[in-house]
Amino acid sequence: MFMGESSHNLDPKGRLTIPAKFRNQLGETFVIAKWMEHSLRAMPIDVWNKLEEHLNNLPIGKKDARAFKRFVMAGSMQAEFDKQGRVIIASNLKEHAQLEKEVVVTGVGDSFEIWSAENWQAYTEETAENFDDIAEGLVDFDF
Numbered sequence: 001m002f003m004g005e006s007s008h009n010l011d012p013k014g015r016l017t018i019p020a021k022f023r024n025q026l027g028e029t030f031v032i033a034k035w036m037e038h039s040l041r042a043m044p045i046d047v048w049n050k051l052e053e054h055l056n057n058l059p060i061g062k063k064d065a066r067a068f069k070r071f072v073m074a075g076s077m078q079a080e081f082d083k084q085g086r087v088i089i090a091s092n093l094k095e096h097a098q099l100e101k102e103v104v105v106t107g108v109g110d111s112f113e114i115w116s117a118e119n120w121q122a123y124t125e126e127t128a129e130n131f132d133d134i135a136e137g138l139v140d141f142d143f
Contacts, residue, residue, distance in 0.1 A: 001025075002107030007117060010103050014094060015086040018042075019105060022112055023085055032089065034075030034096045038119055040089070042079070043111035089114070 006019050018026075022042075031048040035041035043051070055072060058065035075096060079087045089099060102117035115123070127134065 001109055002112040003109070005104055005106040005120075008103050008105060009101055010089065010094070010099055011086075014089050014091065015082070016089055016099075016103055016105075016114065017084070017086050018081070020085065022105065022107070023081060029078055029080050032077050032079050032087070032093060032114070033072050034093060035072075035113060037123060038097055038116075040093055040097045040114040041108075041111050042114060047110045048076075 002022055002025060004021075008017050008019075010016050026042070026044050030042060030044055032040050032042045033048075033051075051072075055069045058069055060066060075092065077090050077093065081087055093099075097114060098116045098119060099114070100116065104115045104117050104120040106113045106115065106120070
């Protein structure tokens, strides 16, 4: 399980050090995808395979389904670590997530997300302000 958050810096070559506790769960090859709220989602291959299956089962007759599938599939890359535990983030992914230097890596259960520090701070502040309403909205999901 991926959980917790840590701050890192993207080096000038676009390499990001992934926390050892996350690297150990990813395996040699994993996937990084464009994700929601201008973040990236990094996941082990088995989690990617499940996501890909869901994407392939979306109704192709629905415009939103096609758009979501295209966005995620076209905005994904297979990744692996260098000897120092770093991964190169492709330029299109860096642009989507607005990654410049300061980066936050956050665990979200079966995967983890990569955020610009600025976007993460804004997101967590907004979420904290609305947390009670968010929690109340999850009642329908037996949470």
